[in-house]
Amino acid sequence: MAKVLPTSSSLFIITISFLIFFVILPVTGENNGFIKTVDRKTFGFKKEKLSHFCIYWHDIVSGRSPTSVSVTQPSINSSTGFGVMNMIDNPLTEGPELSSKLVGRAQGFYASASQQEIGLIMAMNFAFIEGKYNGSTITVLGRNSVFNKVREMPVIGGSGLFRFARGYVQARTHTFDINTGDATVKYDCYVMHY
Template sequence: MARIFPIFATQVTIIFILSFFTINLAIGDYDTFVRSMDRKLLGVKKEKISHFRLYWHDIVSGRNPSSIPVVQPVTNSSTFFGLISMIDNPLTLGPKLSSKMVGKAQGFYSSASQEGVGLLMAMNFAFMEGKYNGSTITILGRNPVFAEVREMPVVGGSGLFRFARGYVQARTQWLDNKTGDAIIRYDCYVMHY
């Protein structure tokens, strides 16, 4: 009996210690919701800045539009206030639609202004070519359509654009007033790793 007690006491002590650490680890996960990360674990290297010049083709007419209204404006105003259009617009290297397509602008724009045409743009530039194939740049901002240069923020990205930030400048290259089709030049200035 004298031999069993020390073995039993040792086992109880070990179980108690393991239980204590297990409970502390479990509770510890709920005590904090943030922790520091090692940059290397995320693949974050030296930050660089890149400039992309792309042409955004908003095709609203014809048999195969790349932009379609999903919510019509409530009133017949000249600003189209309330209009929401989904987009899957080609992004090309040159201003002609026949230029090499390097990606798609996917998302939506909505008419968010009652005075003048001002759009809320929420879109990803999803790249399909070269080094950036599968990566995206996310743009979210106000686009006062008839301003010569419109600036919108880059709020993030994926793939090679993880942790991206920056801005884009949009300039109308061509607009067909009858159909609404447009070609917009986007200069993207993106800081990424």
């Protein structure tokens, strides 16, 4: 009985078939071992919505119970405070007065990240304690040029009712006490979430 040797064209077809079934499909397929596509309905997500809420952020650096404390000092003499970092647990209220209804806390840090101006890097969670948003958070991470009238920073995520959140916040200084360093900042938050 004679053996039939594969031709170069049949070898090419076998090689391509091997690549498609064992190399290309696993990489581009829906299920690749540790990664798979999940239907959003599995998590109870319905239609995405846009929420707008307005809150006031109180940065209290003075007195016996500051909500913002410096954890580093600059290693160089800088007019911008370059290198200073504050940890915060600031009240978030419904109105501009500290005595207005508490709706959450801003927890995280801000640090002076510019040598040319007072420009902060802000990294904080708005942890809500009020109503249906109790226990939910949004995460803000961005640049804050404090002398600009309006500063915009991205919302990069969240938890609870804000899972998969994205959006932005606009910060406007409401009051700043030059003697104490305390500030109240209005935050308009625009958040896409399920």
